[in-house]
């Protein structure tokens with residue numbers, strides 16, 4: 001039968017890509033059409049995303065797709081990282097470059113918010129873990145800072161919605177990305193207007209929420225002409241990258257367990273309903289929304305940001321290392337020499353990463369890692385320790401102890417980390433697919449197009465189409481000892 005092609009624009013905090021998913025009726029074959037770096041820029045008012053440069057790279061990818069596939073291409077969907085947004089004026093223009101979520105303008109905004117609405121009340125309304133960069137705190141900083149843009153804004157478009165708007169001319173607010181704002185109520189399944197009002201945020205910005213898989217239209221005439229497409233549809237997908245990644249986890253378990261591994265490690269369970277309790281508040285678990293209103297009950301763990309930032313630091317000193325090289329060096333380094341708490345706040349901002357890691361080790365009275373191999377070994381072991389800690393908390397929320405942990409996304413190529421993860425937790429790690437996010441994006445389009453009739457069917461197709469690699473746990477007592485050491489260090493630091 002005739003192949004159908006679905007195009008995925010997938011923007012991560014580190015890099016972006018345009019992918020084509022060729023579906024022959026039983027399998028998906030993925031092709032990468034364009035891949036590009038995502039490098040934020042520092043301007044006098046702070047850190048921003050270079051979104052127009054990303055947009056040009058997206059158009060380049062679409063041009064290649066038009067040449068390659070023409071009318072066989074059905075639609076395009078866009079997913080990105082969460083929480084960030086552009087404010088839009090009444091003519092549809094963007095009011096300033098979107099801020100990068102790690103920018104410091106949200107400093108102190110958590111306290112400002114809690115003075116208006118108690119922390120616990122915000123959690124009960126939204127079920128979202130508290131992170132300084134959530135849209136709730138970014139927007140509050142604009143209102144409190146007397147930022148002119150927020151007063152002029154007619155619309156707010158989150159990053160995937162912004163790109164879909166530039167492609168189609170249609171504005172939307174899609175449910176999965178909306179759920180990352182911490183202004184969405186997953187029980188009411190709508191914006192929490194109570195919360196929005198109490199915080200003094202402009203209510204008119206928050207519109208009717210669209211489902212993933214909604215057709216927005218076709219490419220704008222200018223975009224069609226530029227790329228060479230005639231009738232390419234633009235469809236909302238699960239616009240939050242993590243939602244798309246988890247949609248493509250090749251699992252048929254009733255409660256899939258996963259890590260979406262990239263800049264962040266998003267570790268959690270997929271549940272049918274949100275869990276918002278005193279315990280989930282204390283444990284700081286989040287309830288983000290996916291396709292069919294499924295819930296990603298998870299925690300953000302610092303992730304390979306630690307390696308990305310270390311690599312960037314070494315590069316600035318004239319030492320260039322590929323990720324594979326660093327993994328090899330880490331593999332040769334001495335085991336369990338030093339551990340860090342990956343989620344220590346000092347690691348959440350950019351810059352000086354190897355030095356910050358050394359400082360942490362010094363302060364906690366451990367051997368100080370010096371070489372890139374020692375530092376990346378320390379990061380990998382520490383991440384595995386942290387995964388095990390979060391896993392133990394997660395398991396208190398389900399009776400069905402999962403025997404398998406799926407690791408998907410770019411970070412699942414880190415084989416050393418996969419093995420450490422299996423050992424530290426005592427489960428089988430199934431690694432892959434690498435492009436889960438792009439695949440989840442494509443599955444939402446296939447659902448919209450009727451090529452598949454359920455997400456379960458989509459997951460079966462993913463499982464049939466892509467290799468996953470199993471990592472069995474090695475039950476060496478050094479891992480149990482290391483976990484004790486880790487607990488002591490993270491409590492003392």
Ligand code: LFR
Pocket residue numbers: 012013080081082083084101240241242262263264266300
């Ligand atoms: C991963 C991710 C996480 C979100 C973080 C910031 O790319 O989307 O889910 O917490 O980026 O938006």
